[in-house]
Amino acid sequence: MLEVKSLTKRFSGLVAVDQASLSVAKGSITGLIGPNGAGKTTLFAMIAGFLQPDGGSVSYEGRDITALAPHVRARAGIARTFQIVQPFEGLNVQENIAVGAYLHTPDASEAMRQAADIAKRVGLGADLTKGSSDLTVAGRKRLEVARALATQPKLLLLDEVLAGLNPSEIRDVLPLVRDIRDQGVTILMIEHIMQAVMNLCDTVYVLSQGRMIAQGEPKTVCEDPQVIEAYLGHGAAERLRAEQAHA
Template sequence: MSPIVTVEHIGKSFKGLRALHDVSFTVEPGEVLGIIGPNGAGKTTLFNCMAGMFPPSTGTVHYEGQDVTGWSDARLARAGMVRTFQLMRPFGSMTVLENVAVAAAARGESEKEAEEEGWEILQRVGLSQYATRTSKDLPTAGLKRLELARALALHPRVLMLDEVLAGLVPTERQPVIDLLLSIRDEGATLLFVEHVMAAVMALSDRVLVLNQGEMLAFGTPEEVVANPDVIEAYLGDEVTDADAH
């Protein structure tokens, strides 16, 4: 099977600050790739480069065999490569349902179809009771689910999740983890940045570790947590402070 995503020598500098340097990896179709690393390691920058927020300074991204480097987020989303944001940004004045329906409509659905699909997705993510409230009324856990709902409305083949569990108390996490597993079981490929190590270990087929913009390790969860470089750079102090970000 050929990879669904191939990242080669990707790098990004901001006014001389090297946020990301020479990162290369592949993602297989249907794989769950966890991405970990200390605060400021370049995890969000990697997603931004891959998902069209801004082009990388160096390197390329291939998706389904096509060079998509520098494509806009909207174009990538239409092609099936979708990301969520660490800092959620729903349309605050719209209702929760409208926020999801807008995403479905962006795929070309009629208003009625988009609304029907919005309801289905809200049910799936456990938000239907909030459907007619404005999204700014949602608590953090609800906003996280809304981010996921909007991403699902785009029918992602590759879904990139930036800290969907951050800010959730442990009892709120399991339903989200179960939802991610169901998305995976439907055939989507998942890339997720996460600090909650228990979730990374449970969900990931492979784990990519970033540190100071560079790739520190890439392997199975077991390989990565046993890697002395990873323990020193990240797990040593952060494992006891699993929600730091």
């Protein structure tokens, strides 16, 4: 469904993303992990159209979308959430979500009705008239997801929706992500929380210093020595193996 081919992005000399490729199968939950500063969010921004790549291509449903503006991609069915939540402060929860719903209906009352439905679906049903700044961190993350869902996406890009949540909140959100996929939305998610990645993802890609260093099922990827070294430093994989042998 989504095909990313050797995307490259340079920020004046620094290569943030270096020929990264990945593909997301329709109906899957695909994870993108990697240490801090690996370039995950930059890669996401290029997929969603917020940054223009210096090389490579993005194609979606067989169509090259590399040059399309973000709002055109949204209309084609790609929705994203932001790592740092970006609610519309002057609007309440329902109105926030309605901005997304307006993508498919010009009618205000219809958009507000859809917004209420989606709010209920993500667990914000009781907060419709709250200001977005009155929500808890978890609430705002839900709002991000709700707004993106309101655009009726086919592909949902989730950028660390679980970051900043406590364990019980994470347990609440996991079924929501799975539920979204079960409704037919393909998901590509950046995530740091391994519990979530192991739980949710069918395939995982690992980005380190801008390069894609591993891919595969979550379990195999976690045992990949290259991945372990990317996270824990040079030689870590060997040390771990030695320790396991001793134990």
